[in-house]
Amino acid sequence: MSGHTVPADFSEHMLDLDEDEDLEVFTKNTSLPDGSPMPNSPSSMVNQYRLEDDDEGQEAVNTKDIFVTVDHPESQVTAIETFVLYRVVTRTTRSDFDSSEYEVRRRYQDFVWLRSKLEEKHPTLIVHPLPEKFVMKGMVERFNDDFIETRRRALHRFLNKISEHPILSYSQHFQVFLTAQDLAPHRKQGPGFLSRVGETVRAVANSVRGLKSRPEEFAVMQEYVDDFSNKMCCMDKVTQRIVKEQRVSPVSVLSLISCVEYVDELKQYSPTYARWGELEEELTEPLKGMASCVVQCSKEAEEHIQHLSEVLVPALHEYVLCAETLKAVMRRRDNIQAEFEAKNEALLTRKVEQEALQEEVDVLADRMEQANNSLKGDWLRWQRSMKTDLRSAFISAAEKNVEYYEKCLAVWESFLVSQRADSSGGQEDVA
Amino acid sequence: MADDGREESLGTDDDSDQTGADGSLNNTMVEEGSTLMRRMEICVAEAEKRSGKNAVSMQETYTVYLIETRPMDAVAEGRNPAPDCLWRRYSEFELLRNYLIVTYPYIVVPPLPEKRAEFVWHKLSADNMDPDFVERRRVGLENFLLRVASHPVLSNDKILYYFLTEEHGWKEAVYETGFQAKADSRLRALSATFRVRNPDKCFMEMKHYSDELQSHTSQLLRARARVADRLYGVYKVHGNYGRVFSEWSAIEKEMGDGLQSAGHHMDAYAASIDDILEEEEHYADQLKEYLFYAEALRAVCRKHELTQFELEMASQDLISKKQQREELATGIVRTFSLKGMTNKLFGQEAPEQREARLKLLEDLIAEGEETVKEKTIERAEHVEKAWVDIQRFKEQKDKDLREALINYAVMQISMCKKGIQVWSNAKECFLKM
Numbered sequence: 001m002s003g004h005t006v007p008a009d010f011s012e013h014m015l016d017l018d019e020d021e022d023l024e025v026f027t028k029n030t031s032l033p034d035g036s037p038m039p040n041s042p043s044s045m046v047n048q049y050r051l052e053d054d055d056e057g058q059e060a061v062n063t064k065d066i067f068v069t070v071d072h073p074e075s076q077v078t079a080i081e082t083f084v085l086y087r088v089v090t091r092t093t094r095s096d097f098d099s100s101e102y103e104v105r106r107r108y109q110d111f112v113w114l115r116s117k118l119e120e121k122h123p124t125l126i127v128h129p130l131p132e133k134f135v136m137k138g139m140v141e142r143f144n145d146d147f148i149e150t151r152r153r154a155l156h157r158f159l160n161k162i163s164e165h166p167i168l169s170y171s172q173h174f175q176v177f178l179t180a181q182d183l184a185p186h187r188k189q190g191p192g193f194l195s196r197v198g199e200t201v202r203a204v205a206n207s208v209r210g211l212k213s214r215p216e217e218f219a220v221m222q223e224y225v226d227d228f229s230n231k232m233c234c235m236d237k238v239t240q241r242i243v244k245e246q247r248v249s250p251v252s253v254l255s256l257i258s259c260v261e262y263v264d265e266l267k268q269y270s271p272t273y274a275r276w277g278e279l280e281e282e283l284t285e286p287l288k289g290m291a292s293c294v295v296q297c298s299k300e301a302e303e304h305i306q307h308l309s310e311v312l313v314p315a316l317h318e319y320v321l322c323a324e325t326l327k328a329v330m331r332r333r334d335n336i337q338a339e340f341e342a343k344n345e346a347l348l349t350r351k352v353e354q355e356a357l358q359e360e361v362d363v364l365a366d367r368m369e370q371a372n373n374s375l376k377g378d379w380l381r382w383q384r385s386m387k388t389d390l391r392s393a394f395i396s397a398a399e400k401n402v403e404y405y406e407k408c409l410a411v412w413e414s415f416l417v418s419q420r421a422d423s424s425g426g427q428e429d430v431a
Numbered sequence: 432m433a434d435d436g437r438e439e440s441l442g443t444d445d446d447s448d449q450t451g452a453d454g455s456l457n458n459t460m461v462e463e464g465s466t467l468m469r470r471m472e473i474c475v476a477e478a479e480k481r482s483g484k485n486a487v488s489m490q491e492t493y494t495v496y497l498i499e500t501r502p503m504d505a506v507a508e509g510r511n512p513a514p515d516c517l518w519r520r521y522s523e524f525e526l527l528r529n530y531l532i533v534t535y536p537y538i539v540v541p542p543l544p545e546k547r548a549e550f551v552w553h554k555l556s557a558d559n560m561d562p563d564f565v566e567r568r569r570v571g572l573e574n575f576l577l578r579v580a581s582h583p584v585l586s587n588d589k590i591l592y593y594f595l596t597e598e599h600g601w602k603e604a605v606y607e608t609g610f611q612a613k614a615d616s617r618l619r620a621l622s623a624t625f626r627v628r629n630p631d632k633c634f635m636e637m638k639h640y641s642d643e644l645q646s647h648t649s650q651l652l653r654a655r656a657r658v659a660d661r662l663y664g665v666y667k668v669h670g671n672y673g674r675v676f677s678e679w680s681a682i683e684k685e686m687g688d689g690l691q692s693a694g695h696h697m698d699a700y701a702a703s704i705d706d707i708l709e710e711e712e713h714y715a716d717q718l719k720e721y722l723f724y725a726e727a728l729r730a731v732c733r734k735h736e737l738t739q740f741e742l743e744m745a746s747q748d749l750i751s752k753k754q755q756r757e758e759l760a761t762g763i764v765r766t767f768s769l770k771g772m773t774n775k776l777f778g779q780e781a782p783e784q785r786e787a788r789l790k791l792l793e794d795l796i797a798e799g800e801e802t803v804k805e806k807t808i809e810r811a812e813h814v815e816k817a818w819v820d821i822q823r824f825k826e827q828k829d830k831d832l833r834e835a836l837i838n839y840a841v842m843q844i845s846m847c848k849k850g851i852q853v854w855s856n857a858k859e860c861f862l863k864m
Contacts, residue, residue, distance in 0.1 A: 399858060
């Protein structure tokens with residue numbers, strides 16, 4: 001048997017990394033992924049965009065005034081580390097951009113910085129997740145040789161999701177990310193680490209105090225988020241064990257694994273026909289025909305596997321990560337409400353410092369209202385976007401399945417025709 | 432598989448009950464497809480569980496199979512008489528076959544379906560009492576009977592006829608043929624190693640072929656079982672999708688309906704593999720038949736080796752006896768013998784003794800010559816008859832296996848069509864989402 005079965009315990013296959021480091025990867029292939037030249041004209045940009053995210057509606061294309069692509073991953077080796085730099089190209093007609101075209105190089109850490117800034121500024125907006133830091137080496141290598149390519153695609157989607165967001169795409173940090181040749185000076189500014197600590201402390205404090213009550217619509221939302229997260233990640237105990245904390249969508253991975261194991265066996269199966277064919281005389285031709293059919297079908301299955309690992313698995317994976325994002329957003333909204341409630345209670349119970357407290361309470365009240373409205377608005381947007389993305393991924397998977405079966409059908413039908421042509425007096429029923 | 436329709440040539444000429452040397456009924460008007468013989472429609476209609484005490488008085492459960500027979504001409508004339516029937520268990524089929532292979536060592540005797548389930552993949556039961564296994568065995572036993580009853584030589588056998596028609600007393604009749612003794616000696620001979628000087632080249636090639644055929648078919652069957660196992664996994668995993676979609680649809684408003692119906696299609700897809708693989712087991716059974724046929728072919732080749740060996744031994748023996756006679760007559764010792772040595776040491780024997788010994792030798796030589804004649808005929812007959820049957824077997828094998836491969840392709844096509852159907856439906860559901 002091949003050595004490609006996926007072990008149940010993956011811990012030894014995980015690459016262990018520090019929080020802030022990029023994933024260390026070994027890649028020889030650093031050229032443009034699909035081998036095609038970068039488009040230059042706006043219309044071909046539109047086509048490029050369509051190819052990558054063809055689930056977006058016509059509406060988005062017509063009003064889009066900013067186009068971002070991520071490509072050209074290149075390994076960088078320094079004395080202390082190795083990492084990958086991605087080229088980020090922006091084309092825009094927006095007036096708040098000085099130029100209409102930008103080209104910068106960014107590493108994974110830079111994307112992480114951008115995302116954390118966006119979340120900081122807009123705690124209750126749903127910021128699309130980034131591809132994960134950790135990689136299950138065994139699985140990725142088996143299904144999709146080019147980890148870099150997978151990550152590049154995910155980073156590309158990330159930036160596109162941001163650029164399509166009505167609020168986030170106008171973020172200062174986003175603009176800096178897209179335009180600054182050197183991001184380092186910008187990254188040093190801002191609260192950064194300390195603010196993260198502060199948020200955690202507040203969150204803990206608030207959870208201790210407890211939330212008075214969640215407004216109805218957010219209670220409904222929370223329930224949905226919990227259920228959604230469950231559906232995306234849920235599985236029986238067996239697969240829980242298999243995927244552990246990997247947060248990959250177990251369903252799609254299982255189907256991928258089972259396909260791979262099937263193809264492995266097919267590869268052992270076809271030679272048994274070929275070898276037997278060599279022994280026989282009259283039967284040589286049909287037996288060799290059989291061997292050839294099995295080989296062809298296994299090739300089709302491999303193509304199917306490739307497609308699954310490039311389209312469905314990443315799409316579901318992204319929404320598993322989204323589920324986590326949603327939970328975080330809900331938590332942050334809860335915290336904002338809790339902070340307001342705490343201060344408000346203080347205002348009601350304390351008799352001193354009424355004026356100062358009132359001011360603080362007003363600020364927190366505004367903040368809470370803004371947070372709630374942001375989330376409400378973004379929620380609908382997110383749901384629509386999720387539906388479009390997953391629908392498109394499922395349709396694509398279904399189409400690929402149909403294609404796979406159609407190709408296999410053709411293989412067997414042509415075998416049948418050749419056999420019946422040989423034997424005298426063809427048999428009747430084609431099932 | 433055996434010819435479609437259930438026409439077999441079988442049986443007895445009404446007024447002749449002569450039995451030939453090998454137990455077959457003599458019918459001077461026997462011809463291929465000749466209609467002087469009564470034809471019989473045969474089938475193994477049912478299987479039933481029985482309980483009873485076995486030979487060592489222990490309670491056991493076993494399966495019996497119902498054999499139904501009807502005269503072919505009655506059927507042809509449109510009459511529909513009730514079939515004659517009797518029950519037989521697997522061990523009785525085995526007994527019949529053992530009788531046949533001993534009685535007709537120049538025939539590639541059709542094999543029985545496997546005694547125990549082999550090449551099992553994980554969902555397939557290895558239990559002999561499993562209903563699917565019993566059903567496949569029923570089909571296999573029927574196939575066996577049809578093959579035997581349509582064989583130009585075997586179909587004339589009286590014991591076969593009684594097997595089909597006499598429920599009681601059949602076993603005794605088999606043992607009365609004295610085949611058991613032959614069976615024992617055959618077993619000894621076939622498992623012995625002996626060096627044959629001049630085996631027929633064609634038979635040796637055929638023996639080699641039978642070994643290869645066994646090897647290749649068993650490899651193929653093993654690989655197929657593993658593929659079936661994995662394919663089962665692929666389909667069943669989609670049951671997970673079915674479950675996730677249906678649960679997920681409960682929490683979605685717009686997507687709910689689409690997800691729910693897609694989920695149903697996924698469940699249907701997952702369930703469809705059971706029938707698909709059940710059908711494929713029949714294909715596996717067709718291959719298994721030829722796996723076992725290979726053994727039968729090998730046995731015929733070994734029998735040739737045996738007859739050749741016996742002839743060589745007999746010839747060798749005759750030669751050495753003639754040499755002894757010569758030595759005794761001329762007094763010239765060419766070969767070493769203890770008698771010769773003792774004669775030299777202790778003096779020669781008296782002339783009367785010498786005469787006696789010479790006479791004995793002459794008798795032995797005469798016997799030996801008869802033996803050599805017999806063995807020569809035996810060998811030649813076996814070669815001739817076996818070669819005829821081997822050719823028949825080859826043709827049958829090529830035809831049957833080609834058909835089996837075609838059937839497999841048909842099954843694959845059906846499976847693909849179902850897959851296209853299900854996934855097109857699923858796609859429609861997703862489009863409606």
